[in-house]
Amino acid sequence: MAQKELKNTPMVSSPSMPDLSSSTLSDFKTPQPPKRRFARFRKLRRSKKETIDPSSDKAETMSLCSISSISSVKSESKRRFKFKNPIHKMTSLASMAFNSPPVRALKRTVSFLDGEAVTPSSKRSNVKIYRSPEVKYRPRQKKSWLETVENSENFDRKEIKRQEAIYELQTTEEALRDDLKIVLDCMYHPLEKILLTREEHETLFSNVATLLPIHDDLISKLELLRNNDGTVDNPGEVVLEWSPQLRALIRYCSNLAKAKELYDNKKQGDPGFSDFLNRCRLSSFSHRLEMWDFLDAPRSILMKYPLLLTQIKDLTSKEHPDMYYLETSLICINEIIRDIDKETGEARCANIKERLYYCYDDETKDCPAVRESSTILFSGILKNMKNRKFEVYLFDKAFVISRPATRSEALRLQVSKEPIPVDKMFVEDLEDGEIRLGGSLRNTLTRESAKFVFRVLHRKRDCLDSFSFQARDEHDKKAWLSALRSAIPSSSKDMPESLV
Template identity: 35%
Template sequence: QAIYELYQGEQDMIEDLTIVQKTYHDSMQKLQLMSHGELKQIFGPLESLLPVHKELLERLQNERQPDGTTQKVGLHLLDWIPLLQCYIPFCSNQVFGRALFEEKRKDSAVEDFLQRCLDSPFSRKLDLWSLLDGARSKFMKYPLLLKSIQKYTDIKDVDYKYLQQAIKLIESIVSTADKSTGEAKCRLYKARISYIYDEQRHPFIEDSTSLVCNGVLRNNKGSKLHIFLFDKILLVTRLTNQNGQQCYQVYRQPIPVNELQVEDLKEVEVKMGSFRRSFSQNVTTRNVFKVSFKDPLSGQSHTLIANDEHDKRQWLQCIEKVLTEYNDSNLSTLVNTSQSIIEEES
């Protein structure tokens, strides 16, 4: 059943990518709705994906027995998985591709074309970006799919060993793609950050290379804030519009990771509302946490309210991860420095 799911998934992927290539990309190019550069930015290295999935489908078809079952796939997967490295640039490209796609949709001719495609039976009511992002999403799920196949493979079977190696390989490729995508998001959002005061332009913002987590949270006044957790600094921002482009205006002082502390407030009483309603009763609120400077005199703390328990847990885990990585990096630097001093003295 797990192998059949892999087989069916490859068929679906080929069908979806063919629609994206021929119906969307090639038609938009022929109709001159976008330039070659714009199409390249939105679709990325799309042409390199189809041959990869066709190859795996052919391998799986050749391994099928007369009764429709497939016994061995481990060696095929181990040999095929390195080809999935083409998804690394595809995934990172989607960050800037999505931004350009949303911008181009403002063109009435482009939007009309996309709507006509969406209304056609072949689209299955999935828009262009759902199809493109679907390819990325399916790629990210390969580790789980391979683990499912391994689960139903006898541990003494040689295929089990091949699957184990294949899982490690695909996890490494997915991790690299995830890291590359985080770096691309980091570049995109840094370019859209605006400042009220020059003092807010902390050097750690420019030095950050990865966006760990971002999203909308509310403060205790009920205001929506867009929070960015980079690998070196946390920014609290407000969504603004400058010259027709969405920007993120820094609110208060950025908090560098080396000065950041987080507190899970569990279930707390928070006085909700603006100053005008400051005499209203306290409200017991869940999914609350606080980020602040280790030294309270360095800047303002922020009491933040997540949408639900899962959202809050994700934020806390991401912040703890960044703090741990910073501390480990700091310790490693300290050890290396100490070793250098000892070697020089000896």
């Protein structure tokens, strides 16, 4: 009966309904009033018996009608009804849409985010996700010598301490060897091809590649000396024979000043180099250490050799045949360290002199006292009474006050005051509270007194230039006073009474 009424009902065009002139009425369901239509649609949604082929024409027309019905019902009963089932469960139009060729291509493109290759027809090269270098090194030895032997009760207390010192010498060499392998495999060779020019690579790494065979040689020789019970009898003879090879560190250590300057500049100004350093630090092989810690390891371990050899010598009896070799090797290594200190000081002095930029006089491009200097006796950061920081360098023949400045895209040291020759310099210690701080409104109002202050005087023809500096703490102040007084010649330490 209802179907007959529907057939006799004339069709009324509505803007919300699709154009049905080209189809028959039997292919569509006439929309009911809002309540009834919604109930009818919900009943149809819940029915699981009827299955429609998505590829059939009836499925397409049914889907269009359903979407139209949903939009009309939602607009008319937005405040009264709420959908309980999500629309994404509809299998008519959704299944056709998600199986279409454009969507499949989109899926393949999105899969690029998971590290998969792009479509085969693409000519792009595969983008590789960064992975930390797979460097397999054995963990560093943290055992004592007693843990490596079985019958420890056969040795007296003094011999155990002696063997522990010899074992520490060997494990120190093994740790340095591992650090050098990390430098070569993960830093030296990768940066040889990227991020650094040939000159920068030479400045940063110098002759680090030649150091690994040197320390491997000592480790292998100490291993050959080890007896079946785990003891080593005569390490002094091996160390004496090996110690001249340490002269290769003279070139390496004297280059560290330039290497550190380049390292800091590249770390701050080159994003690619900074990212490389960060990735190295976060990798498992680095033990959370910075790259500079590995580059500075040969110098720091060099300073441990006299301590280790002295400890072995003190635990060795005077009648022992190895005593002569231990004493001779100590003399040889200390001589090498003195040569390294001298070369390093001269190289650092030359590097600082190159960075100085004189601006206190337009006609002056250099200072004779600074030019004739060969070493830097002391350096550090000091403040004046206006709370401004200065980088101060005490050369062997001049006292230089400078501030960092950028000139021609390079970090220079701007010298705005004339350098003071040490033979015309006087030093005066000031008590705490003798000078008031300035430079800010707070210090001016409170009249806060300065602590850890000393004064440097420059004697000229008929006057004195005075410079007051504030050290970081009492220890820093004493270090500065000691260095300044030792640099002044004995004939110039007394200030003339006419200038007091």
